[in-house]
Amino acid sequence: MNGDDTTETRILSAADALFYEYGVQSVGMDRIRDASGVSLKKIYQCFPSKGALVEAYLRRRDRWARTALEERVADHTDPESRVLAVFDWLYDWVDGPDFHGCAFINAFGELGAGSQGVVEAVREHKSAVRTFLRGLAFETGAADPDWLASQLSVLLDGAMSNASISDSPTPARHARSAARTLMHSAATPAEAPTEPAALREEPRPVPPSPATTAPDS
Amino acid sequence: MNGDDTTETRILSAADALFYEYGVQSVGMDRIRDASGVSLKKIYQCFPSKGALVEAYLRRRDRWARTALEERVADHTDPESRVLAVFDWLYDWVDGPDFHGCAFINAFGELGAGSQGVVEAVREHKSAVRTFLRGLAFETGAADPDWLASQLSVLLDGAMSNASISDSPTPARHARSAARTLMHSAATPAEAPTEPAALREEPRPVPPSPATTAPDS
């Protein structure tokens, strides 16, 4: 009644579709007005500027992706299946007609660290997904769940970029099979037939880096 | 005489630096004029439009990345080391101060399939890198070099996106370790990858060269 079909929601739906399909900079406010049927005056009294609308768009996408992921994963109980469900969800999304890459990677590349709020929203989303993956990785009993989660995160982003550019869903399949292999290899070294962890992971010398690498900011 | 310090090259260098750092749409032609010291008239008589300049910029980046990769890989003879050299190169690049993500992913996301020539250049680059990876994957004796190359390509793109967004080079490390795991797993042919026992042969102790060799900045 109140939070479902409000004006704000209609604006956000239209903005989402347009921003995501054509990019943020290519879509003007008048196009959002035409698509949403909400007058410019009301748009500006809901969102004080285009930048605020873009941030709201990203946060909406964040909520959407997170709940979709959680629902999809909740269908499985086996830890390995739960991780693979992430990549199955990815495949379904990527295979749909309205897939145009990762909205956050796109926005980040487009606005290139120029907008403070956008960078913040993108980092929040990516770190939330990573935290989610870390939980799944932990369930699998991986020796280093953080490391495995980072690898899975790399696979996710890479599959989205690759699928968007090549306009084909197969990168999701590649990522899925890679995830499976990585999971098996990351199993607790005591029982894993792979080489001991000392060999499995190349010595990673931590160079004196400027290093904001700590748990996100 | 003609291809080294010509006016065209100065324009391209300036455009490359600006486009890559700030994005294509955020950089106007006057800024390229100021940075290159070439008058607008001459810029437009070298490149008939900004779009043509953008395409030339992407093709230049493509040549740069390909030669850098080939040089870096040529330093090694062991097939596994040759693949890992790709990710070591990635780490060095990503760790540098002037890294701002993959120029092709950025341009593709920014212009969102709007420009024909840009899409073409991006696809050409990505498929060239994949072909290169396929050659390396074949050398390792992988059962399915195409599949392995696709996985490595996903890792590469994901690591670049991840590193750019998190502003840290560690995703390159994650990608490197994942690449090694995938290589080992792909070495055994005709075996269901469900069984992690796929390691047929322990990795030869590679001289620990994570990143120390960096003659070029």
Add this chain to the structure above:
DNA sequence: CGGAAGCGAGAACGAGCGTTCTCGCGGCCG
């Protein structure tokens, strides 16, 4: 019924940008 407030459509404004044009200067060849 009357007035006031809210609303939609669209004009208006100012800024930025891609592209072209003008103008004044300097070099080259006869």
Add this chain to the structure above:
DNA sequence: CGGCCGCGAGAACGCTCGTTCTCGCTTCCG
């Protein structure tokens, strides 16, 4: 020396876009 050509600096033009303003119209309340 003189006309011609190319050149650089910058103005100019047309367009887009974010944001605000104006103007009628509707609607609600006393």
